[in-house]
Amino acid sequence: MFSFISILQYQQELSQNTTSCREAVQHYLERIESGKRLNAFTEVYSKEAMERAAQLDQQRKDGLPARKLHGVVIAIKDVLCYKDHTVTAASRILKDFTSVYTSTAVQRLLDEDAIIIGSCNCDEFAMGSTNENSVYGNVLNALDETKVPGGSSGGSAVAVQAGLCMASLGSDTGGSVRQPADFCGITGFKPSYGRISRYGLIAYASSFDQVGIFGTAIEDIDLLLKVMSGPDAFDSTALQNTLPEYSLAMVPDKRYRVAYFPEALEHPSLDKEIRHSIYHTLEQLRAAGNPVSAVSFNLLDYVVPAYYVLTTAEASSNLSRYDGIRFGYRTPAGTYDDLGGFYKKTRSEGFGKEVQRRIMLGTFVLSAGYYDAYFHKALQVRRMLVNKTMDLFREYDVLVLPTSPVTAFPIGDKSGDPIAVYLSDIYTVFANLTGIPGIALPLYRHSNGMPFGLQAMANKEDDVTLLQFSKYIMGNYRLNQ
Ligand code: GLN
8 A cells, every 4th residue: 555755755665666656656546536526636647647657667677767756746736837738727718728838847847757647726817715716616625625725726735635646836926825735734835936937837926926835744845846946047037046955954953033923913813723823832932942032013914905906916917818819718709799899708708706806906906097006005015025024034034924814714605705815815925025935834733623834934035944944843843732
């Protein structure tokens, strides 16, 4: 019986011939089949995954050296292009669209001999927090199938949560990796903006978007990050520096200067048990010799409005390409009078409600009469937040926050109240507005039975410190709760 603990352990087993890539893929295909009702996948590449597994098994038999992700079974969110495979962003407007090239993130996984097992369900164009905005329907939280898995990368989160793959990719524009990780009880990492190339990632809000990683062991996330990161000629916003090879192996008895925002922990929207657990961990950190300080943050109430003004503005521009002419869904001939009518019909039929709402909001905040009042103001807030992070990380190594104010809630509970859903992004959007890395670490369980985690952030480009801290936390605190 195949079981997975970490990539390192799997690869050791492969080299000892106690398992094979075929056995691993077979195992995941069976689990995906028996977990079909979770609706985590939009497509499963069964045949080609099995074929690739057989090739890799043969390569080991032939004594060829194994690459870094040899046989690692990975699922990707349906917003990442993979040549000759369907990519739809869970939208009707891209239904049956086939990628004509492969995203850099996926290409780098393939180059290290990873096996891509399928694409995962998500909120349409990565807009949402519940996975209820998908043309393929809801994804179910495997721990309680009446609850949402979070979003927008809900399918990728459940794929790891339910053991349907070893690790998965999502995208995080405002929390879409960290929040579903929190709701599902797994680890979700959003690297610094630019750490992983966005080439081939379907754009939602380009100055926020970042590929993120779901996994079990911090070492696995670290390995995937190192494989995918680095400069890319196809994305000028990709960071130019590369990460040190053995950064996690070298974590000594390091202590961390930890900051937290009292305004965040005292926010009225935060669930009491979540607040209590985070304070408790901060106490434990302090007791273990890490200086922990409260740092005042008076801009908390501005982060969600600034995020929704800026991201919808960028989305309204990015999504203008879906016009029914160049690619994707097209309204049937004879149902419109002129070109304007054609665009309107195509886009009204092709985009779901939430995406339409955001395109309209974004168009509004960019319009001549409102640009200064909304878009420009939000840019100013963003600048102030960036200044805040520069000050903060001069004195501290990490910032600790909750990930979400609540645990996973019942499907349908908030579907009629978009503002309530937007407001629940209060703890995650800060990292995207400022470009710093953030991670959700699965530490706790609520008395309602659902998991939740601690979120940590570090300075821009300092993904290494964040992963070192994560390893420290998971090693020291997981069992102490
Ligand atoms: N919930 C946020 C939103 O709806 C996050 C989206 C994301 O990170 N892709 O915009």
